[in-house]
Amino acid sequence: MKKNPMFEKIVRCREDFPSLKEEINGHPLAYFDGPGGTQVPQTVIDAVSHYYYTSNANFHGNFITSRRTDEVLEGTRGKIARFLGADGMKNISYGHNMTTLNFSLSRAFGRYLLPGDEILITQLDHEANRGPWLALREKGIVVREVAILPDGTLDYNDFECKLNEKTRLVAMGYSSNVTGTINNVPLVREMTYKVGALLLVDAVHYAPHFPLDVNALGVDFLLCSAYKFYGPHVGILYSNGEILNRLPMYNLRTQLQHAPYCIETGTLNHAAIAGVNAAIDYIGSFGEGDSNRARIVDAMEKINLYEDALAKDIFKRLNELKNVTVLGPTDPGATKAPTISFDIKGVGPAEVCNYLGEQGICAWNGHFYGIRPTEIFGYLQKGGVTRVGVSVYNTSAEVDRLITAINTLASR
Ligand SMILES: Cc1ncc(COP(=O)(O)O)c(C=O)c1O
Numbered sequence: 001m002k003k004n005p006m007f008e009k010i011v012r013c014r015e016d017f018p019s020l021k022e023e024i025n026g027h028p029l030a031y032f033d034g035p036g037g038t039q040v041p042q043t044v045i046d047a048v049s050h051y052y053y054t055s056n057a058n059f060h061g062n063f064i065t066s067r068r069t070d071e072v073l074e075g076t077r078g079k080i081a082r083f084l085g086a087d088g089m090k091n092i093s094y095g096h097n098m099t100t101l102n103f104s105l106s107r108a109f110g111r112y113l114l115p116g117d118e119i120l121i122t123q124l125d126h127e128a129n130r131g132p133w134l135a136l137r138e139k140g141i142v143v144r145e146v147a148i149l150p151d152g153t154l155d156y157n158d159f160e161c162k163l164n165e166k167t168r169l170v171a172m173g174y175s176s177n178v179t180g181t182i183n184n185v186p187l188v189r190e191m192t193y194k195v196g197a198l199l200l201v202d203a204v205h206y207a208p209h210f211p212l213d214v215n216a217l218g219v220d221f222l223l224c225s226a227y228k229f230y231g232p233h234v235g236i237l238y239s240n241g242e243i244l245n246r247l248p249m250y251n252l253r254t255q256l257q258h259a260p261y262c263i264e265t266g267t268l269n270h271a272a273i274a275g276v277n278a279a280i281d282y283i284g285s286f287g288e289g290d291s292n293r294a295r296i297v298d299a300m301e302k303i304n305l306y307e308d309a310l311a312k313d314i315f316k317r318l319n320e321l322k323n324v325t326v327l328g329p330t331d332p333g334a335t336k337a338p339t340i341s342f343d344i345k346g347v348g349p350a351e352v353c354n355y356l357g358e359q360g361i362c363a364w365n366g367h368f369y370g371i372r373p374t375e376i377f378g379y380l381q382k383g384g385v386t387r388v389g390v391s392v393y394n395t396s397a398e399v400d401r402l403i404t405a406i407n408t409l410a411s412r
Contacts, residue, residue, distance in 0.1 A: 009286055010306045014393045016041040016282070027360030030398035034391035035177050035205060035339050036364050037227045040279070044231055047278035051271040058267060069270050076277040077260065082293045083280045084222065084238050085213035093244070093260040094268050095235035098204050098225045099128040102171075104263050105200070105221065105237075106132035108247040109169065115140025118166045120197075122146040123376055124154055124181060125173045127369045129202040129223075133171050142166070148376055152179040152328030160191060167197040174206035174222075178370035178377075178387065179328025180311070180339035182206070189218050198243070204228055208391070209307060209337045211300035214238050230392075231279030232272035237263060286392075307390045310399055311338030314388060317403045318342055323410040327377055327385060338390035341368075343379060344410050349386045356386075356405055361398075363388045 014020055017039045022029045031039055055068035077089035086092060095101035109119075119133050123145050134143050144162045147155045154172075163170070170192050175182050185201055192199045200221040203212060207224040214222050222238040237260075244259035251257075251265055284292060287299030316332060318324050323345040329336060344352055349365030356363050366384040367374035374380045388402060 006302055007306050010302065010392055011395070013041075013286075014395065016043070017393050018042055018045070020393060024360035025358060027401075030361045030394070030401055031391070032361060032363045032388040032394065032398075032402065034208065034228070034394075035368065035387060035389035037233075038208065038230050038391050039393065040230055040232070040275070041282050043282050044275045044278045048232060048271045048275040051274035055270070055274070059270070072270060072274045072277070073268065076273050079277050079280045079292075080236055083212070083283075083296055084207075084224075084236075085211075085215055085293070086238050087215070090260055091214075091238050091240065093237040093239065093263045094273060095237060095264070096269075097233060097235040098202065098223045099132075099235070101223055101235045101237045101263065102128055102132045102202075103135075104249065104265075105247070106136060108249045108263075110136050110139050110141070111248045111250075113139070113141050113168055116142065116166065117168045118142040118144060118164070120144050120146060120159075120162055120167055120170045120172075122154055122172050122183075123148045123372050124152070124176050124179075124183070125171075125370070125372065126177055126202060126204065127371050128204070129171050129173055129200075130372060133169075145372075146172075148373060151330055152176065152181050152373070152377075154181075154183055156184065156187060159188060163191050163195050163197065165195050167192075167195050169198045169200060171200045171202070173202040173204075175203075175209070175337040175339075176328070176370060176373065177205040177337075177339065177368055178341050178373045178385075180205075180336040181328055182210075182335050182337065185217055185219070205337055205339070209300075210304055211297045214240070226272075226276040226279055229279060230282055232269070232275040234269060234272045234276050236276075239263075303392050307338040307392065307394070308336075310390045310394055310396060311336070311340060313396070313399055314340055314390070314402065317399075318406065321403075321407055321410050324406065327379075339387065340389075341385040341387040342406075343382075343385050344406065347409050347412070348383050350383060352386045352406070352409060355409055356402070359401065359405055361402055361405060363402075 019039045057065035059069045077092040080092045147158045198220040203224045208229040226234045249262045284295040287295035289295040325343045327341045353365040
């Protein structure tokens with residue numbers, strides 16, 4: 001990649017990640033499993049340990065460490081709101097992970113919807129945004145799924161056909177963690193307005209790579225997970241306005257019964273939440289602007305440009321290799337998350353990842369819980385595919401190593 005002053009800070013950021021200093025068989029670690037979870041910078045590790053040094057307690061108590069814990073929880077809600085473009089902390093709830101939050105939402109919808117009501121999901125989604133909704137079939141709720149086209153994009157005609165006045169909720173992903181496809185959320189929002197359906201978006205794979213603006217999108221719910229954007233394992237739910245207050249959540253009578261708290265159960269992972277705050281600050285450190293939000297958006301735009309250039313290079317070079325098939329959108333200029341899944345004819349994906357792993361290149365094989373798209377693309381029975389994802393700390397030298405290793409396997 002050509003030297004670009006815009007990326008000066010990004011190209012040096014590998015140093016911020018202590019785990020990337022490791023060597024495997026004499027090779028520096030090249031971590032291409034961001035879609036499974038990114039590595040964390042020192043500042044996040046420090047924030048987690050700082051919490052234990054200074055603030056460890058349960059929340060809402062009348063003593064110093066408990067008050068500090070309240071500040072950590074509420075301050076981080078505000079920080080996440082700025083990351084997502086939400087109005088404020090009242091819109092942000094925490095959970096163990098995205099899947100747990102989505103199941104809590106689906107259980108609440110199960111109490112509120114009637115048999116015959118419809119929910120629309122997609123074939124492209126991660127199972128975390130399918131399973132919780134499919135479970136509602138037990139209650140007589142009709143769950144339909146929108147088809148994927150052979151190029152790994154959603155079939156929007158099918159969307160239109162399957163949406164009707166009985167549709168109460170559309171649950172769709174923003175970006176596929178298998179193909180990197182970006183779904184047309186604004187178009188679907190328009191469609192849902194026409195039939196009065198709610199819109200829930202799984203942005204777990206989108207949030208690490210693009211700026212988000214939940215208000216501009218007009219979504220009712222949006223979920224993401226901090227461990228995909230340089231933070232600890234914390235699930236995040238954005239809910240619009242009063243919507244969470246209208247859902248009959250399952251919780252304890254001791255729980256605060258209003259948004260954003262009513263979906264939270266038991267004690268949260270306070271130290272990890274302190275780390276989420278630091279992760280968003282870390283992202284913001286790549287950006288410029290007059291406000292925290294402006295710096296985050298600027299940083300996400302820069303991160304996106306940097307990652308996209310590396311990913312497009314991988315995409316182009318993989319497509320040039322004999323015996324390699326790349327899944328998903330074929331247009332090299334398509335707007336995609338920097339995530340590429342591929343198959344090498346005659347070499348199983350587990351073998352590919354073992355081979356890469358011996359050279360210090362970390363990549364995942366299988367279906368990545370995107371089990372439905374992997375099945376539809378015809379790779380599930382064959383053990384799935386190999387996936388590489390680009391994160392802010394990846395470099396073009398690492399991409400060269402990756403392509404050389406894949407080329408060796410593909411030309412055996
Ligand atoms: C697109 C997508 N949605 C949902 C999830 C589930 O997230 P969590 O692990 O926070 O439950 C993942 C995790 O890989 C994902 O990639």
